[in-house]
Amino acid sequence: MKKTIMKSAIGGLAAAGLMFSAAVSYADDTLRIVSWGGAYQKGQSLGIFQPAAKAMGITVKEDTYGGISDVKLMVKSGADKFDIFSSGAGSCASGAAEGVLEKLDYSVIDVSNHLPGMYSDYCAGADIFSVVAAYNTETYGEGNGPKTWADFYDVEKFPGTRAMRNKVDGQLETALLADGVPKEKVYEVLDSEEGIERALNKIRSIKPHIAVWWSSGAQHAQLMKDGEVDMTTGWNGRFDVAKEDGAKVAYDWQSGIMDWEGYGIPKGAKNKDLAMKYIAEMMKPEYMAEFAKYITYGPTNGKVYELGLMEDSRARMMPSHPDNAKYQLTISQEWYAKWRTIAAEMYTEMMTE
Known part of the structure; x- marks a missing residue:
């Protein structure tokens, strides 16, 4: 050897x-x-x-x-x-x-x-790891940014630019949680094309405020380090490393989607x-x-x-x-096995509309 x-x-x-x-x-x-x-x-x-x-x-x-x-x-x-x-x-x-x-x-x-x-x-x-809603503390102040997905989608209470992932994984869930669906019902609602479309329509409602569709953890961390957007979806660990490197970023576990x-x-x-x-x-x-x-x-x-x-x-x-x-939704492997291919196509269509 x-x-x-x-x-x-x-x-x-x-x-x-x-x-x-x-x-x-x-x-x-x-x-x-x-x-x-x-x-x-x-x-x-x-x-x-x-x-x-x-x-x-x-x-x-x-x-x-x-x-x-x-x-x-x-x-x-x-x-x-x-x-x-x-x-x-x-x-x-x-x-x-x-x-x-x-x-x-x-x-x-x-x-x-x-x-x-x-x-x-x-x-x-x-x-x-967890998908979370991270925000710029210089924009909103430490502890005063969006804590939940409802906050992330509330462009009046929390004005500013957003970023979301350019792939469907962990994104539709944010929309339904913001739309008031209890976490234990999220995948039940998503178990149809109509439910997926409901989530996509929620994302469409803030699409004018989405400045970047990110493609990697390195990118969404850099967005926060550079102050390019005011908030973004992304992975908790990447934001913690960015914060250690000087980024003005924070998040709350109430927005967590555990995977x-x-x-x-x-x-x-x-x-x-x-x-x-x-x-x-x-x-x-x-x-x-x-x-x-x-x-x-x-x-x-x-x-x-x-x-x-x-x-x-x-x-x-x-x-x-x-x-x-205790705050978080846990990702459903069963849903992704059944629906990811269809949902990914619908998500891409929504992004490129």
Whole structure:
């Protein structure tokens, strides 16, 4: 086994799109993993990817990608560009529904200590994050910005420019919550094209105030650092890192939509067996605790808390901490498996109207 660990210069990676040349054959002890770049992948690299590779005595090469659509394209075209990808639960469910993912072997991957619902047949959950409504504290004042999704959509009470994601994931839910739908009824309402259209109409109502449709966590964090918009949807950990870097940004857990990120294997991956063992290694609590030092995304492995691997002050910054989770809607994998493709088409049409 090789002992050399190949590190990518994460800061220089493109935040979206597959950045690969023609497929290259690697040795049996080399894996290729793709994620989202920016502060998130830096934390993954330092806390999980490279320490886990070192423990196994293998080489892991990192790159960025543009999401589950890249996995679908790669598998359907017969290309061979990566062995493992990092994905949100909804996107993973969508990929599984289209048959482009390998079923994970949970006799190899131990998820016995995972929090309930934080893994699926096709993706093993690694961290918990939240979609939140972040705002510029210079515009509204610390603690005086939008706290709920109703606030985010209230352009009279909170005038200013907005930004939303250019993909459907985690966006329709904000609209229905703003429209007064109780969180336990959100996916019931979305379980029809009429319900999806209701959410889209709510977004249309503030569309003149949406200045940017963001495409990555790095972008929405930069929007707040630069003061380019007054508020945006986005991922809590990216905003926390931006705040540490001097951004005037805040958010409230009352606007939280909790989701998990995990690891999957594309259908037909050449190094599937090693990829399965590597995912098993990454599920260990010590890696999740180390990752959480770099960005405020909580562990899916409950042993992190049981063993006291995270300081209490840090644990209270995580979306999954009970004091924060109690406010939040949890993303539905089942809805995304059933509706994501249709909803994504409708969402794109709405954006480009």
